[in-house]
Amino acid sequence: MSVVKKAKRVGSVSKDATWKKLGFLPAFKEGKVGEAKKYRALCIHCQKCQSNTSIDRLIIHRKSCTKYREDLTEELGAKLEVDAPESMKTELSTDASDPAVTPSNIEFSTTSLLDKLLDEDESSGRNPETTLVSYLTDLDQLVVPPSDANRLQKDLIKAETEYLEAKSDYFTKMNEIAELKRTVTMLEAKKTQLEIAKLRAECE
Structure with missing residues (x-):
């Protein structure tokens, strides 16, 4: 209730x-x-x-x-x-095995x-x-009992760690994509230069 x-x-x-x-x-x-x-x-x-x-x-x-x-x-x-x-008091006081x-x-x-x-x-x-x-x-x-609170704290830390790892992987992929785009752009620039040189040669 x-x-x-x-x-x-x-x-x-x-x-x-x-x-x-x-x-x-x-x-x-x-x-x-x-x-x-x-x-x-x-x-x-x-x-x-x-x-x-x-x-x-x-x-x-x-x-x-x-x-x-x-x-x-x-x-x-x-x-x-x-x-x-x-009698119970005596047993309790003399029993050394009690936890x-x-x-x-x-x-x-x-x-x-x-x-x-x-x-x-x-x-x-x-x-x-x-x-x-x-x-x-x-x-x-x-x-929340202390044991549950500790478990929830561990779960939270684990989730945050997984999130940061995923975020790191994302930025790594983004960096790789940026590098590929840069390479493609450079190749296109070289291709354009070769085409310009070819056209000049034909004009001469």
């Missing part, structure tokens, strides 16, 4: 509630002398104000906010530490935590609207 359709369905949720759900607070920025204060959305994670307060833009910022991912990772660690049984934490693991963990938190929030009955939950669960579709 497109983001536009979802935005229409969220109309029954107040703006403040929607912003809070996405992790933003209303903020005002002082304008120039004589100008009214400018309405902004303040990210509670990175403390940056967003001048574009549309839901689509706020969701895109939420996905790309590095501090947001760090906070989710910390929250995941805290929840796992609290919820895990004591090391990598950026890909953090990415997977934060996404899983987000889904889990949304499920808990929906089942708690605090917010009967499910459209906002749909917004958050579709975050991964709004921003």
Whole structure:
């Protein structure tokens, strides 16, 4: 389902509630002398104000906010530490064969935590609207994953290289054609000179 359709369905949720759900607070920025204060959305994670307060833009910022991912990772660690049984904690602390934490693991963990938190929030009955939950669960579709971005970058470089090679071949061919035209012109000039010499000889 497109983001536009979802935005229409969220109309029954107040703006403040929607912003809070996405992790933003209303903020005002002082304008120039004589100008009214400018309405902004303040990210509670990175403390940056967003001048574009549309839901689509706020969701895109939420996905790309590095501090947001760090906070989710910390929250995941805290929840796992609290919820895990004591025996499991001992195994986790003593098992040296566990893989090391990598950026890909953090990415997977934060996404899983987000889904889990949304499920808990929906089942708690605090917010009967499910459209906002749909917004958050579709975050991964709004921003191109790093792997896809790298692939697209490589494809772009490859296409540009092929274009420049074709352009170089084109100018090479044009140069060859110009050389042939020059040779033909010189031959025609020589032929004309020979014809002139022949006519003069006949006149004598």
